[in-house]
Amino acid sequence: MLQMDDDDVPQLLVADTNFDAAGRPLERPKVPITLLTGYLGAGKSTLLEYILTAEHGYRIAVCMNDFGDTTDIEAKSLQLSNPSDPNAPSSSLLALPNGCLCCSVKDMGIAAIEDMVASQRDKIDWVVVELTGLADPAPIAKDFWANEEMGDLVLDSVICVVDSRNVLKQLAEEREDGAPNEAQKQVACADVILLNKADLVPAAELDNVAAAVADVNSTLRVHRTVRGNVRLAELFDLRAFTSPAVAALPEPEACCAEDDHAHTHAHAHGMKGPNTVSTITVHLPTLPTDKFERLNAFLESLLWNGTVPTLPGGKAWEGATPDILRTKGYAVLADGSARVIQGVADLFEVRTLDPTANAGAGAGAGAGGAEPRPKIVFIGRGVDETLGEWVRAYVGV
Ligand SMILES: Nc1nc2c(ncn2[C@@H]2O[C@H](COP(=O)(O)OP(=O)(O)OP(=O)(O)O)[C@@H](O)[C@H]2O)c(=O)[nH]1
Known part of the structure; x- marks a missing residue:
């Protein structure tokens, strides 16, 4: 059975600001949502069964895409009609003895999940959605994230489960058009990764798997698991899309870390090539406002317009524009304020950090709880030192 310490209890409701019809700000609680991604057969349903049967009290x-093997869990089946269309076919819900609800989301879109939460609002503290094994999680994460201001849900994090025995092969598969494959996209978009089926892989090989996933996305929080068995506190209340969890991003491996504040770094543990997905971390000094605005302009150009901006001296970017799957950043301004930057594909936002907020429960706050280092991180295809140098030159740091 899963045990949670009092200290580990996640804060289940996240307050967010909304506005009423008269434009007055309105505090209202949101239900956090976790997206669960991972390649075919990685162990997503197994992790969900573990969550559904654990005595966690939440x-x-x-x-799930379908109820699969969980239908034999002792449960009471409920029928849920769609409140926005009472004539639409109802979806099935299983009420489980530990208070969990299991719902079949085959062909259900975001609106249906929102409706389900709205109609069961007093029965749900958290929502976990399993994506199909070949799904690219980015557009789905983007939709939930963009929808946040309107709906009852707030995106907490994307969790990726990988089959440690097969993931190296899956990550290395090349697409004819050179586009990132599904496994790469799933790892790139995630905040947490479970190196699952650890029982089937020798420890040394598991180290290689850990290095390979860090090559793709060095910001991941990594857990080695058997049948998804991990403390729930490692999966919930990470607030990866809302400030200030990003400030606690894991730093690059010790082999790569340098003290230079404007150091750029692309991992190079073996899988590198022009079409592989990788991470670059650009450390930032404290920025005067005008330089932060330059950084913002760089992001607008790269993410919204798909263009690497020309440098102040007139030098133009040559070659293909990097294909950015995820952006994370933390900037400290000369006036003492801080900004958190989050992006999924072409969508990004900048939030001013609330100086009174703590660095994110369960987020494992930086290495040893150290002060987070200002940085901007890009995860994507065609991401390398050249892009890092370009950011620095454009911003002027
Ligand atoms: N040995 C071992 N087997 C596991 C582990 N986790 C899951 N499995 C088995 O792997 C198979 C696939 O697991 P699922 O949980 O169905 O994987 P999934 O990601 O939901 O699969 P899809 O829905 O097809 O994408 C099942 O037979 C599981 O029992 C593990 O840690 N170790």
């Missing part, structure tokens, strides 16, 4: 609604 009312978690788990949305």
Whole structure:
């Protein structure tokens, strides 16, 4: 059975600001949502079964593509009609003895999940949605994230489960058009990764798997698991898309870390090539406002317009524009304020950090709880030192 210490208890409701019809700000609680991604057969359903049967005391609604093997869990089946269309076919819900709800989301879109939460609002503390094995999580994460201001849900994090025995092969598969494959996209988009089926792989090989996933996305929080068995506190309340969890991003491996504040770094543990997905971390000094605005302009150009901007001296970017799957950043301004930057594909936002907020429960706050280092991180294809140098030159740091 899963045990949680009092200290580990996640804060289940995240307050966010909304506005009423008269434009007055309105505090209202949101239900956090976790997206679960991972290649075919990696162990997503197994992790969900573990969550659904654990004695954690939380009312978690788990949305699966189908009920699969969980239907034999002792449960009471409920019928849920769609409140926005009472004539639409109802979806099935299983009410489980530990307070969890299991719902079948086959062909259900975001709106249906929102409706399900709205109609069961007093019965749900958290929602976990399993994506299909070949799904690119980025557009789905983007939709939930963009929808946040309107709906009852707030995106907490993307969790990726990988089959440690097969993931190296899956990551190395090349697409004819050179585009990132599904496994790469899933790892790139995630905040947490479970190196699952650790029982089937020798420890040394598991180290290689850990290095390979860090090559793709060095910001991941990594757990080695058997049948998804991990403390729930490692999966919930990470607030990866809302400030200030990003400030606690893991730093690059010791082999790569340098003290230079404007150091750029692209991992090079073996899988590198022009079409592989990788991470670059650009450390930033404290920025005067005008330089922060330059950084913002760089992001607008790269992410919104798909263009690497020309440098102040007139030098133009040559070659293909990097294909950015995820952006994370933390900037400290000369006036003492801080900004958190989050991006999924072409969508990004900058939030001013609330100086009174703590660095994110369960987020493992930086190495040894150290002060987070200002940085901007790009995860994507065609991401290398050249891009890092370009950011620095454009911003002027
Ligand atoms: N040995 C071992 N087997 C596991 C582990 N986790 C899951 N499995 C088995 O791997 C198979 C696939 O697991 P699932 O949980 O169905 O994987 P999934 O990611 O939901 O699969 P899809 O829905 O096809 O994408 C099942 O037979 C599981 O019992 C593990 O840690 N070790």
